[in-house]
Structure formats: C-alpha cells, structure tokens
Amino acid sequence: MDLRQSGMGKAPAYSLDGGRSLHRWLRDMRQHHPVQREPLTRVWTLYRYRDIIQATADPATFSSELWRYLPGDRGDDALTAGNLTAMDPPRHRLVRDLVSRSFTARAVGALRPRIAAIAAELIGAVADRGEMDVVADLSDPLPVLVIGELLGLPMADRELLSDWARRLLSFDKGDLTDEVVRKRVADTQQELLDYLRAHCRRRRTKPQDDLISRLIQAEVDGQRLTEDEVVNFANLLLLAGHVTTTLLLANIVLTLDEHPAAAAEARADRGLIPGLIEETLRYRPVIVSNMRVTTRAVTVGTEQLPAGQFVSLSFISGNRDEQYFTDPDRFDIHRDARKHLGFGHGIHYCLGAPLARLELGIALEAMFDRFSRIEVTGAPVDYYDTPGVAGPRSLRIAF
Ligand code: HEM
Numbered sequence: 413m414d415l416r417q418s419g420m421g422k423a424p425a426y427s428l429d430g431g432r433s434l435h436r437w438l439r440d441m442r443q444h445h446p447v448q449r450e451p452l453t454r455v456w457t458l459y460r461y462r463d464i465i466q467a468t469a470d471p472a473t474f475s476s477e478l479w480r481y482l483p484g485d486r487g488d489d490a491l492t493a494g495n496l497t498a499m500d501p502p503r504h505r506l507v508r509d510l511v512s513r514s515f516t517a518r519a520v521g522a523l524r525p526r527i528a529a530i531a532a533e534l535i536g537a538v539a540d541r542g543e544m545d546v547v548a549d550l551s552d553p554l555p556v557l558v559i560g561e562l563l564g565l566p567m568a569d570r571e572l573l574s575d576w577a578r579r580l581l582s583f584d585k586g587d588l589t590d591e592v593v594r595k596r597v598a599d600t601q602q603e604l605l606d607y608l609r610a611h612c613r614r615r616r617t618k619p620q621d622d623l624i625s626r627l628i629q630a631e632v633d634g635q636r637l638t639e640d641e642v643v644n645f646a647n648l649l650l651l652a653g654h655v656t657t658t659l660l661l662a663n664i665v666l667t668l669d670e671h672p673a674a675a676a677e678a679r680a681d682r683g684l685i686p687g688l689i690e691e692t693l694r695y696r697p698v699i700v701s702n703m704r705v706t707t708r709a710v711t712v713g714t715e716q717l718p719a720g721q722f723v724s725l726s727f728i729s730g731n732r733d734e735q736y737f738t739d740p741d742r743f744d745i746h747r748d749a750r751k752h753l754g755f756g757h758g759i760h761y762c763l764g765a766p767l768a769r770l771e772l773g774i775a776l777e778a779m780f781d782r783f784s785r786i787e788v789t790g791a792p793v794d795y796y797d798t799p800g801v802a803g804p805r806s807l808r809i810a811f
Contacts (some may be wrong), residue, residue, distance in 0.1 A: 426700070426802045427795035430666075431728075435741065438729040447715040456717060457701070457724045461733035461753070463712050464725045467704055468758035474704035474723060475500050476760060481705050481720055494641030495648055497760060504759060510630045510637055511645060514562075514623050517766040523562065527771055530557050531778045539782055543789065546807040550775065551661035552578075555654045558771055563646055564622025565611060576604045577654050601647075608646045612639060653764045656698050659796075659803030660754075660768070661775055663696040664689065666807060667743060669788040674745050679780050688745040689772050693731075693754025695743045700728045700802050702756065727753035728802065783811035 424433035438459060441448060446460045458464050467474040477500050479492065492498055496507055513519065534553060538544040556577050557570055565573065579600045612624055616639075619625035627642045637645070668675035668688075678684045706721045717723070730753045732740040737747075755762035762768070779786060790808030 423799075425797060425799075427797050430793060430795060431696070431802060434728075435732060438726065438732065439734075442729060442733060447713045447717075453722075455703075455722045455724050456712075456715075457726055458712060459726050459729040460713070461730040461736045464727065464730045464753060465757060466712060467723060467725055468756065468760070471500055471504075471759055473707055473710050475707050476504075476704060478703055478705050478722070481722070492644070493638060494644035496645070496763065497648070497652070501759065506632060506635055507637065507641065507645075508759070508763070509632045510635075511627065512763065513630070514626055515763050515766060517770075520562075520767040520770055523558065523767070524770065524774065526561050527554075527558055527774050528778070530554060530561075531775050535778050535782050543808065543810045545790075546665050546809055547658060547662050547804060548806060550779075551658045554661075554775060555657040555771060556650070558767070559649050559653050562623050562767075563611070563649070564615065564620055564624055569607075572607070573650070576600060576607075577650060580604070580651065604650070605643060605647060608643045609639070612642050612646070649764070652762075653767065655801065656764075657768050657771055659698040659801060660689075660692065661772055662804045662807045663698065663802075664692045664772065664776065665779075665786065665809065666788060666793065666804060667692055667696055669786070669809075671743050674743065675786070678745060678776075682777060682780070684745055685773050685776055686769065687747075687749070688776075689769055690749040690752060690754075691743060691745050691747060694737070694749040694752030695731070696802065697728055697731055697752070697754040698801055698803050699754070699756070700800055701726045702760075702800075725753075727756070779811075786811050 424437055426434050428434070441457075441459045447456065447458055447463060449456045458467060476498055479498060494507065496504060496511075499507065531550070531554060534550050538549050544550070553574055556574050560567070560570060560573050580597065612628065615622070615625045616628055619629065624642065624646060627637055627645065630636065668678070674688065678688050701724045704723045704725065706717050706719050706723060708719045710717050731737070734740050736751070737749075755765045755768075787810045788807065789810045790806070793807060794805045796803060796805050
C-alpha cells in the first residue's frame with residue numbers, strides 16, 4: 413500500500429517548499445487519520461483543532477511534565493525549576509500568578525518607547541543600503557534587546573546576549589545526539605545561567621525598576637520564587653521570547669510579499685496591523701507543535717490512548733482545520749483569527765503574547781514608515797529544517 417496515499421508516511425519537511433506539501437499532507441491526516449501514532453517514535457499526533465483543544469484544556473490528563481517519563485532526567489533539579497512550560501498545576505498556577513502581572517498588555521505597554529527606539533535604530537543602520545536581511549538585521553536582534561531591557565540587563569551587554577542567543581539557537585546546524593555538540597550547548601547555557609544569577613544577586617541587594625527585581629520581591633499566598641526559579645525563568649524568557657518573535661516577523665514579511673493586496677491595505681490603514689499579526693499566527697505559525705504526556709487512559713476522537721503516551725499537538729494543522737476556519741488556506745487579514753493556536757491554548761497560553769504583539773506591531777509600522785516598498789529578493793527562501801519551528805533562517809528584501 414502506498415503510505416503517502418493513505419495519508420500516512422512521514423510528514424514532508426516545511427523547508428521543502430515553505431509548507432505547501434506539508435499542508436496538503438496535514439489536510440489528509442485531519443480527514444483520514446486525525447489521531448495517529450507514528451510507528452517508529454511511538455508518539456501520537458493530534459491533527460484536529462477540537463482534539464488539540466481537548467488536550468490543552470485538560471492538563472491533569474495531558475501533562476507538560478514530560479521529564480517524569482524520560483529515563484534518567486528527574487527534572488526537579490536546579491536547571492528546570494521555574495520552567496513554566498514544563499510544569500503542571502498546582503505549581504504552574506503559583507509561578508504563573510507570580511510572573512503574569514509583569515506581562516499584561518498594560519505592563520508591557522510601558523516598554524513601547526524603548527521598543528520603538530530600538531526598532532528605529534536597527535532599521536536606521538541599514539536604511540541607506542536599499543536592501544537588508546530581515547532576520548539578521550532586525551527580527552533577530554530586536555527581541556533579545558527588548559527582553560534584556562525588560563530584565564534590566566545592562567545595554568553594554570547586548571552583544572554578549574545576542575551572541576549567547578545565536579550560539580544556543582544554532583540548534584539545527586548541529587546534531588544534538590553528538591556528544592561534542594551537546595557539551596557545547598550545555599557550556600553556553602551554563603555561561604548564560606551564571607551571568608543571569610550574578611545579575612539576580614545584584615538586584616537582590618539593590619532592587620531597581622525591572623522585571624528581575626519585581627520577581628525577587630513578588631509574593632502570592634505567602635510564597636516567593638526561589639533564586640533558581642528566578643534565574644531559570646529569565647533564561648526561559650530569553651529562549652521562548654526570542655526565536656519565536658524573530659521568525660514571526662520574518663513570516664509576516666514573507667506572507668505580505670505573497671499577498672500584495674493585503675500588504676497595500678495594511679500599509680494604508682495601520683489599524684489592520686493587529687488583525688494581520690493574528691492571521692499570520694494562524695496561517696504561518698512559528699511553533700508548529702508542542703508535546704504533552706498522558707497521565708491516564710483517555711479517549712481522543714475514536715482512539716483510546718493509554719497512560720504514559722507522548723502526544724504531539726499539531727498547532728499548524730489545527731490552524732487550517734476546515735471545521736473551524738472558513739476557507740482555511742486563504743490568508744485573510746479581515747477574518748477573526750484570534751482563536752488560532754499560534755500562541756497555544758489553555759493554561760500554557762503564551763505568557764509573552766502581549767509583548768510579542770507590541771514588538772511585531774512596532775517593527776511593522778517602522779518598516780512601513782521607512783520603506784516605501786518591500787520586496788523579497790532572496791529566492792529560494794532558506795527555511796529552518798527543525799520539525800518544531802517554521803520560518804526562514806534568513807530573508808533578504810529590497811526596499
Ligand atoms: C508559551 C508561542 C513570544 C514567553 C508559548 C506557547 C506558544 C508560544 C505556542 C505555548 C506552549 C505550550 O502550549 O506548551 C510564541 C510565539 C511568540 C512568542 C509564536 C512570538 C510571536 C513570546 C515572548 C515571550 C514568551 C515575547 C516572553 C518574553 C512564553 C512563556 C511561555 C510561552 C514564558 C510558557 C507559558 C506557560 O507555560 O505557562 N509561546 N511565543 N513568548 N511563551 Fe511564547
């Protein structure tokens with residue numbers, strides 16, 4: 413039997429053709445194999461929107477504490493404390509309550525002038541060239557600098573921060589099963605953690621008006637974060653808030669290049685930019701999928717999943733589910749796309765969503781203001797090969 417025809421077989425890589433083959437394959441999976449176990453990895457994948465919502469809305473059955481089920485890694489050491497993404501309730505609720513106040517739209521709104529200044533500086537540095545790499549020149553440095561600002565890290569350390577982020581994010585160029593590559597990543601991670609710990613200790617003795625100082629002082633139900641939790645949370649922000657924002661801005665520029673009428677509309681009416689950002693999170697999400705593990709037997713669709721099963725939630729597939737989005741393969745900046753899965757769903761819904769929306773909106777406005785035309789030139793686009801993320805590694809434009 414031809415596995416491709418039956419809808420099974422291996423998913424085509426996003427990098428093959430910018431997701432076109434992958435989306436055809438995913439449509440087939442939603443129709444014929446919506447809850448499917450991959451024979452080699454034994455990981456189940458949920459392809460339909462409604463099944464993904466079932467899993468994300470039920471963290472007691474679909475746990476994020478994957479480390480409990482992996483051999484050797486107990487996950488409760490100094491490295492994983494404070495890592496919200498790998499935590500279940502009740503600890504998740506407590507830590508999320510402690511940090512979420514600093515991430516409301518209102519709280520991050522105070523960063524608007526600084527973000528605008530950083531974006532203007534980055535764009536100003538290339539404006540005379542008439543061409544740029546959106547990733548290297550703008551969308552990669554911007555989020556690192558913004559998170560540095562949020563955490564109160566010295567601006568003088570920006571090159572250091574960018575370098576650590578670059579070294580940690582060169583993930584798809586090395587094989588993580590290779591001992592040398594693993595050691596290099598672990599050493600880089602340790603350098604960054606040591607740096608954040610030193611910063612955290614300085615703020616403990618001399619608090620300032622920044623997120624680290626607020627986290628050290630924050631208290632909910634008489635509980636505070638430990639030093640390990642503050643340090644690891646800062647580290648998580650630098651990772652979770654960086655490549656995601658970098659790739660989404662690049663995905664927006666790429667998608668607008670393919671849809672010139674939408675680009676012209678948003679340029680003429682800046683009030684359309686928030687809808688454009690949400691629609692890109694649906695149409696071309698950055699986080700393609702995320703994992704959970706079942707803590708007990710559960711039925712999803714027509715399938716019975718036993719306890720202890722790894723389950724991948726295909727956000728990219730749910731976002732094109734024809735049961736939930738009319739004409740899902742059409743990019744439409746006027747649709748109400750807010751129920752997309754680009755920021756996840758449920759208790760782990762992206763904490764940084766208000767900050768990401770603010771950064772992306774400011775960056776886009778700055779590009780529209782400064783460049784009278786934007787045209788992608790570097791075909792074919794060089795996409796990441798990593799299965800978990802979708803977006804260009806570099807994106808050359810002329811303006
Ligand atoms: C969680 C996407 C920007 C911090 C998530 C999740 C997704 C996501 C899909 C859910 C993961 C899950 O369900 O397991 C994105 C995208 C971004 C973005 C597409 C940019 C366009 C940011 C920024 C920050 C951030 C700027 C902070 C500076 C976090 C944190 C979590 C998270 C801390 C974990 C929340 C929890 O587990 O309770 N993000 N993110 N993200 N994101 Fe984002």
